[in-house]
Amino acid sequence: MKIVRFVSEEGAGLYGAFEPGEPDRARVIEGDVLGRFTLTTRIAKIGRILPPVDPPNILALGFSYGRHAGETASRAPESPVLFIKGTNSLLGPGGTIFLPKAGPEEVDYEAELALVIGKRAKNVSPEEAMEFVLGYTCGNDVSARDWQMRKQKQQWARGKSFDTFCPLGPFLVTKDEIPDPNRLRIRSILNGKVMQDSSTSDMLFPVAQIVSDLSRSMTLLPGTVIMTGTPEGVGFVRKPPVFLQHGDVITIEIEKIGELTNPVEREP
Numbered sequence: 001m002k003i004v005r006f007v008s009e010e011g012a013g014l015y016g017a018f019e020p021g022e023p024d025r026a027r028v029i030e031g032d033v034l035g036r037f038t039l040t041t042r043i044a045k046i047g048r049i050l051p052p053v054d055p056p057n058i059l060a061l062g063f064s065y066g067r068h069a070g071e072t073a074s075r076a077p078e079s080p081v082l083f084i085k086g087t088n089s090l091l092g093p094g095g096t097i098f099l100p101k102a103g104p105e106e107v108d109y110e111a112e113l114a115l116v117i118g119k120r121a122k123n124v125s126p127e128e129a130m131e132f133v134l135g136y137t138c139g140n141d142v143s144a145r146d147w148q149m150r151k152q153k154q155q156w157a158r159g160k161s162f163d164t165f166c167p168l169g170p171f172l173v174t175k176d177e178i179p180d181p182n183r184l185r186i187r188s189i190l191n192g193k194v195m196q197d198s199s200t201s202d203m204l205f206p207v208a209q210i211v212s213d214l215s216r217s218m219t220l221l222p223g224t225v226i227m228t229g230t231p232e233g234v235g236f237v238r239k240p241p242v243f244l245q246h247g248d249v250i251t252i253e254i255e256k257i258g259e260l261t262n263p264v265e266r267e268p
Helices: 066-071 145-151 207-215
Strands: 002-008 013-019 022-031 037-049 058-062 081-085 097-099 111-117 133-140 166-174 185-190 193-199 225-227 249-254 258-266
Touching: 002 022, 013 037, 111 185, 111 207, 111 249, 133 249, 133 258, 166 258, 207 225
Parallel strands: 058 225, 097 258
Antiparallel strands: 002 013, 002 037, 002 166, 013 022, 022 037, 058 081, 111 133, 111 225, 133 166, 185 193, 185 249, 249 258
């Protein structure tokens, strides 16, 4: 099922099942998508699509693709490298990524497979980890490289947590539709030009291992979003570097999930 979180034309906040061939309509879901819910027969017209969940935490991984670690001249980690993005950074499909007035001049894109935890997980094994995954969506780990690398002395959270720096969407695709999340094509497209083109098969750690590993250090609450890292092709390692500019349009595309597109503007 492709679950969409949206505001209806009447202004109501709803969850629904996306209707194939009808991009502006959804079958309304009643109940809690992180618990018990019912798929009704009622059809609602979509006014605006929201991020697929309202997460209690946004967890993110660095250097989790082999070729990306290589392009940044970093040694591949032995276990997932974790940082946290503020929930204030959440942004939905079509929402504007703002280049902050605070002054980051090196704002980068990062195409990522994002997974959503469906039930409370603590100290779970890799063998049982997938029981705790609800589904997947497209993510863009927008990053102010100057703050991440220099201004914050390699402390990543602030450079990753400016408002609008975590676009997610367009759907939450339940795991039954994606039996193997470790074999999905993933791309970023900037102003029509493909910048990243890879596969989640290049991830150093499969999804089950990521969930298990993170659950050993913290309780993964229902609705938690885990950004699984980005493949090679990011802007700051290019020669010359490519950073997001006012007027750009960035799209994240993942096989079996869809496309997440956001315009870029200077913060007013």
